[in-house]
Amino acid sequence: MNNEEDRALFGFSDFEKAKLKFLQLLDLTIEISKGDIKLGYSADYPSPLWDKKLIQKVK
16 A cells, blocks of 8 residues: 555755744645635635634634
């Protein structure tokens, strides 16, 4: 069985580089989800980071 797809796509020599990449990918995910919603599509899953209905419930 080939499990390569279950493994990380990136390798890092130190924690700070890994943290920076994680935050960049998180930011990209948020921006893509917000853009999808503006275009009338749904996000892959609900989150208060991009779902106005959830944001209002949190307040």
